[in-house]
Amino acid sequence: MSIKIGILGYGNLGRGVEAAVKMNDDITLSAVYTRRNPADLKINTEGVAVKSVSELEKGNEDIDVLVICGGSATDLPEMTPKFAALYNVIDSFDTHANIPVHFANVDKAAKAAGKIGIISSGWDPGMFSVNRLYSLSVLPNGEAYTFWGKGVSQGHSDAVRRIDGVIDCRQYTIPVPAALDKVRAGENPELTTREKHTRECFVVAEEGADLERIEREIKTLPNYFADYDTTVHFISAEEMKRDHSGLPHGGSVIYSGTTSEGTKHVIEYSLKLDSNPEFTGSVIVAYARAAARLNKEGKSGAMTVFDIAPAYLSAYSADELRAHFL
């Protein structure tokens, strides 16, 4: 009784989900759905159909859970509620400020259809959120700190690529070691944006471009770089390909709290990821398993990682988990 997964959208994340499915014996990839011409899309799993999103819209595809791999700005707010009316769905919606609205929209559609809609799965939001919540619940008198990196921020890399004269960019977010040390020591420091992270850009520029201007434009870009100490390196297209073709990422949630006068506790959850999309895809696949099970139990509506007991994520039975992993 394999769980049948459909993937909608075949970018970095869609391929990450595809890789994760192969690691799970109880989960099968049924089809990849695309808004492009299916004939033009070659996927990494042999024998699996590539179909048009219009097939999905008919509502009778043979899948247990649809993984929606789209952008949080415009794709997911529209697509997740729409498909939650037809299938169990899961997304990785990550615009923190808009989570309540997105949750309400998905909840309404999923409840009406008797389906499960899990939103904001992945690692932040996702595994980092779960760890913030456990820590906060266990030590209510404390403070959570989230550090990202060292890793590639795709949004920041894209922002630099839009600057005139830039051909390519890879932007790394890097936690400031002194800030990490203070937090790990349980000092509960107040940290500005600049004190928490630095940013490092590797840029391939057009021949003859004004490098000084490009560097200045990057460093002063509002929202993206203006509040950070940023270093810019100009490199060749060959160096970019050789040294920066991966999408590593990671980070730490560090929580420090007290239980009595002078008694401190520090909890740290950290990730070192060779591939951000493959790890994100792996979290999504575990929660897709939960979606299928919860729906089988008769549950419906929107859910987040907060609402799902850890046992639902595992291919092992409750008895096996208690006997071997508790």
Place this chain on the structure above:
Amino acid sequence: MSIKIGILGYGNLGRGVEAAVKMNDDITLSAVYTRRNPADLKINTEGVAVKSVSELEKGNEDIDVLVICGGSATDLPEMTPKFAALYNVIDSFDTHANIPVHFANVDKAAKAAGKIGIISSGWDPGMFSVNRLYSLSVLPNGEAYTFWGKGVSQGHSDAVRRIDGVIDCRQYTIPVPAALDKVRAGENPELTTREKHTRECFVVAEEGADLERIEREIKTLPNYFADYDTTVHFISAEEMKRDHSGLPHGGSVIYSGTTSEGTKHVIEYSLKLDSNPEFTGSVIVAYARAAARLNKEGKSGAMTVFDIAPAYLSAYSADELRAHFL
């Protein structure tokens, strides 16, 4: 609508639970129950009754959840099922091999009474188990490593105290740095018991005792020290009091797994605890909140940390959690 807690057993853990209750505005300590003479017991919370365990046995104490603070060897196997027939209960049963039997006994009693019985709460089993499960579920192709320390092992300290000529002992368990490094690097090493941890004993001996014999007896004690590299320091009673009166502990669950050829991910959850009993008590209190809520929803039976969604642990509402902590 505060949640009313009763504590059965007022040793280190009972006092840790008491300290944790004070950190939670929505939870009140109703009474401490003891097998000793209640008149002889002075507790750290003013205005709270100390009662005999026999009051509890009548089954009509005004508490929402009973926290059972007893030993896993003989106390909990008997007490948790017994009181699960009368109240919602929670314990920190930590004999890993006997968890399935203990779960079954508590489940039977709790289901018959329409109560919740949470077993094996704390940090290992407990928060460490939850982290092992999340990692295993997200990266099924991987390996979990658990390191304990640096911290005081009370069982090992007790074992040394039973040696002839020993007045007092504090035993620290310490992870081997080289082993930690290999695991953190994602090397998935095979490690023997000796390669993972060392043990350090601070011993107060009787005047004129044969220190060489004591040291030899410690280092060769089967199950406790024979499989480890152990260092023994003889100190004075004053030094013991001055330098070793706390009960710090901690450790790390490090999980390393792959999602495709050559793509590695390392997940680490680590704890640095000034007080083992106060942190354990804090985890128990969060899960006691979950027990009260789950029972209010009509649920009954035995549960572990695997079966409880993280949102149940928090004093915040689901809406607040989604808006601020996801």
